[in-house]
Amino acid sequence: MGKITNEELLATISGKFGDKVTVAGEPYGLLTLETGRDSIIEILDFLKNDTVLQFIFLTDITAIHYPEQKDKEIGVIYHLHSLVNNVRLRLKVFLADGDVHIPTATTVWHGANWMERETYDFFGVIFDGHPDLRRILNVDDMTAFPMRREFPLEDPNRVDKKDYFFGR
């Protein structure tokens, strides 16, 4: 187990950032915080460079789409890991569909580059200040963002997989 408990971690972060961060839960022991896009880079930078916390390892950046959540449709999710203290942290920033801008984390970690490109590719999240925000896995001339919920898994017009062919 980690050298820092989630309570201590939370106390440090809320001591520094006050009500800019809110607790979103602690599923399976992984402290999950929610914040806004204005303070996310400041928080990431603090977490990385703080001499006690030392969240030097950016595990992952990804996103999630909740079409029903008004003005909080797109969530950008950061997973951080403090290798020194062996404690993990999850940060979430929710953005309104139609204004999916968030500052880039490449200023904090180089490794955020492709993670953010992947997130842009699949969810259309625009990371402001990213050095090379292009699609990465999908073809360049694609117009949709395929991991959004409204994007169908398969072409809805194809008929060869209709249920009646299978007696259903």
Added chain:
Amino acid sequence: MQNHPVYTDNDPQTAPSTLNLGPTHPATHGVFQNVLQLDGERIISGVSTIGYIHRAFEKIAEHRPFYQITPLTDRLNYCSSPINNMGWHMTVEKLLGIETPKRVDYLRVIVMELARISDHIICNGVLGVDTGAFTGFLYMMEHREAIYEIYEEVCGSRLTTNIGRIGGFERNFNAIAFNKLRAFLKNFPPVLREFESLFNRNRIFVDRTKGVAEVTPEEALSYSWSGPLLRATGVDYDVRAMNPYSSYEDFDFEVPVGEKGDVYARFLVRNEEMWQSLRIIEQALVKLEKEPTDIFHADVPEFYLPPKEEVYNNMEALIYHFKIVMGEIDTPNTEVYHSVEGANGELGFYLVNDGGRSPYRLHFRRPSFINYQMYAPMSRGMLLSDAIINMSSLNVIAGELDA
């Protein structure tokens, strides 16, 4: 690293040339492309293009019940698919709160360590091939075949294994599997020793690899490197040791680290990891002797798919089979992140569940994808032939790169 030369005209004698390395170049060992600007043999700059075998696994996973996602994970790093399978099972078990018996954990450890060995056999063997030494690869390959035969006994398939089920294994390990495993433990170490003596102090190999593509720990951490690549730079981050899963805390093993983070250090780290994996497997076999031999899955009928003969002959099994297949069982409405030490680094599964039969969102943290983004920046100023062996030492698996 050298500064870029300045070109003033388009004279083909002096202007830089463009080289497409890939998508189907034999040296890339997979489908991905690098467009390189070359000054003679030296790389001025490079752009990586990936996504040639993107199969939208994360999207497909949103439409599949949990147990049908296992075959998707096979196809991530297909050189060590059992690790991916086990990682996925353990993620779901963590979500559902399933405790697996010790025997299942140990059997899983055996399979995962075999997978690690088979992956490292490929990577280090191919590194030898790319530096011009085919012999080592050929001799090691025979023992990857032995590992695949063990998989065959356990699950029936070889490359894309779909091994195990949520809660344990689909069947018990048979006697042939254990015999093959013991034969492997007996036959492989002499070959690995020979392989090491062929390479470790081989002048040609050392000259080609030592000091090539050196990476500092700071750079590696900044690029979120993990696995043998990160350990070769001297950072002892291993998920098995740091956040033990599947009872890894019961085992006595070392986390080998390198010093300079160059190709040679990565080679040595991988070799040493194979020795450590052998050590773990031997310990697991000893521990298994104390466990009851008939347990191969957890007692969770709501989630563990029952064997077919029971489905046809036992009412309870039929009911649970129906419920599992039709997705009638409630799952917690929460999110979970679980990671295992894949052959290439931290393989993470971020699963957001809404209580249904399939994930609301599933994201794979794929170590190859994250490790590979440093390739183009680090190739700058490098000789083309060094860039090739650097690529093989990164062990980029196209399936894991693209998901």
